[in-house]
Amino acid sequence: MQSQLPMYPEQASNFAPHVDGLMLFITSVCLFFAVCITIAIVFFFFKYRRKDPNAVGVAIEGDSRLEAAWMIVPLILAMAMFAGGAVVYVDYRTAPKDTLDVYVIGKQWMWKAQQPNGLKEINELHVPVGRNVRLILASEDVIHDFFVPAFRVKMDVIPGHYNTMWFRPTRPGRYHFFCSQYCGTNHALMAGWVTVMEPSDYAAWLAGSSGGQTNPVVAGEKLFTEKACATCHVANGTGRAPSLNGLYGGQVLLADGSKVVADDAYIRESILQPNAKIVAGYQPVMPTFQGQLTEEQLLALNAYIKSLQSQPVPAKSAGIAPATGKN
């Protein structure tokens, strides 16, 4: 790594220059105020030093124009900081459509990643440069946090939730990632390396090391059969439960009249707590799978359900809107 004392980490993602820009802007404003205050204090401290032990100062009670000025000017600068930060944050929280999705599972005290083709990695993550990468994060136990300083991004990994984060690596190389949410004894060892590769190298790496790995879609399909999901979720929509074809990303009409977007979190919840959101036209008959599936199995099922995207949506009722109605 760098031999001298660096002031900021390498910039290796689309967010890094923006975050460093915010840092620079806020540092300049704050430095200006800190220096002004310090100079004023030091100057007054010496200039008005008491020489006669009995001297008193000049009685000045205040000045409302000054008070107004030093409320309004900092407020304006603070709003500029707020706006600058908001722009970057909204960008970060809104993933583009064309992402390469990688599943990441945190558990005490290791990271497991799974590439779209099923290739699994431990405490390593390989991504292609220049491609929008989205991580779908799940935890098997406590709260973790996936943090890549060189990308300036992090996101908590929370049991019972799917969080997502995205970035676009801009420079090939190897970069540290850390767990930055304290998670118990070996929290500090729950770290690894992101390897950013040229797209061709990435493709070769995927092809070269994928032997013996199960594609998550295939694994999910197998589970779907094993757990007898297909008994009710019949593909042509004639079963006791809604067809899952074309479900992902579409809007679902619920029994209470509201609509939800069928995203990763919705699919997960529907497996673990089937009665939380009932699709219009169906009965709450599905048993819960809470405690019966590992996070990896859940992700496999999720991947399989997503893969049903290309097929048409047979509808017994108006429960599931056509997939064209995405978002």
Add this chain to the structure above:
Amino acid sequence: MSTTPPPNPEYKMPREDYLNATYGIKSWLLTTDHKRIALLYLGSVTVFFFIGGIFATMIRIHLLTPAGALVTPETYNKLFTMHGVAMIFFFLIPSIPAMLGNFLIPLMIGAKDLAFPKINLLSWYIYIIGGCFVLYSFGTGGLDTGWTFYTPLSSVYSNSAVTPAVLGIFINGFSSILTGLNFIVTIHTMRAPGMTWLRLPLFVWAHYATSIIFILGTPVIAITLLLAGLERMFHLGFFNPAFGGDPILFQHLFWFYSHPAVYIMVLPAMGVVSEIIPTFARKPIFGYSFIAGSSIAIAVIGFLVWAHHMFVTGESTYAALTFSFLSYLVAIPSAVKVFNWTSTLYKGSISWDTPMIYALGFIGLFTIGGLTGLFLACLGLDIHIHDTYFVIAHFHYIMVGGAVMGYVGGLHYWWPKITGKLYPEALSRFAAIVLFIGFNLTFFPQFILGYLGMPRRYHSYPPEFQVLNVLSTAGASILALGYLLPMAYLTWSMRYGKVAGPNPWPATGLEWKTDSPPPTENFHTTPEVTWEPYDFKDRPDLGLAGVKPLAPAHGDD
């Protein structure tokens, strides 16, 4: 080279004061005198400061090498957790309010005691009982959840003594609530004749604001930790998703108290500084009503910013935008205070006495702490620096640079009142400067460490972070000296210090109108306030130059 008038050799200790009015251990343990209770707190918070300080020392030694120089990962995790719990719940939160506030609020408003003296003593006992639970946890397996007790780590996965610790903090909460209640009732009902709201010392205003947070916030943390304890003991599903709970709920509840708790720590310190600066600049404070109002504004807005601790939990973007915006708003009243303190120095008659050095040190460190809060409130930037050493540096600048400087400065300022004795001035100035330098050396490198990406709570770290960690540890050894010196000479001065007299600086507050140390009933006759706050020019009784001579007796209203 002191510019304070030399102590009058004629001064003698009062024949009877609150310290020698009665004797024996029972007279202390069953006292209802707010001044004695304050000293009970002084002793007990010092014990916790020592315990927390020993943990901190071990942490800094451990981090000298990337692999960790001193202890196992389990032990390291216990050290930083116990450091946080001891320092936050049992030192910082009670330090200024329960010690200085307890001692001074009745004196400052001209009352004989707090409104509920027995409840005041009860608060101390509750604090001690809560403290014993926590010490029991430390002694029997320790605590490794982090002071934030995030679930489900604390409620399910941790193998340490979580249950007694959360019970201890739950119990201790009632001490805060009762103290806050006592202060509010006292300030409302027991002010001396002439002590109007706008003549209240700013220290009292700050404690009024703090008390609001005590009463409204503390029940939430108490209940939250109790729920975590119940989940741990009986597997009730509040926060653990495996039991049908939600870990994010815990964070909302936890920070609903624990963010305002930061203001519990720093508002009283701001009150201390607002007293010290006019005294040693010998002029009225600049913008009295703005400083008083900003305390209330901080207390109110401080309740609306909690989820800025949760920007990367996946909370909704709209929530994040709202909480970021409100966090920027709460910065304004703090800025107003800093500007007003600085302006107070203008055309003052500034002495370089020890409390003033602490107060100015407070402004410098609090300014850095406050300004770095702007970095963390910035949504885009927080994605990167959240949960790194940047956060550690930021909140130590507020809580140690701010609150502890304020506390130690306040102890020096009122020490003559509390004990009747003066401490060695040259030594105490030296200690104040050592503290300031040691503090900056310890914590400034941590800002850089954080931006470079070193996460907090790491028992080992990549080698590229070593240089800054070594710098920080070196600073900490200087900082430790800065704390040990005052402990030594203040203790020494209780016996050997020069007699201070009632008003050594001199200062304008009512507490300086009575003996040092004050009698048990505080004032021999009920005082009457006829002057505006921090007013030197109409105070011939202070014996300063350029002050109008005493008005004839008939004009004395």
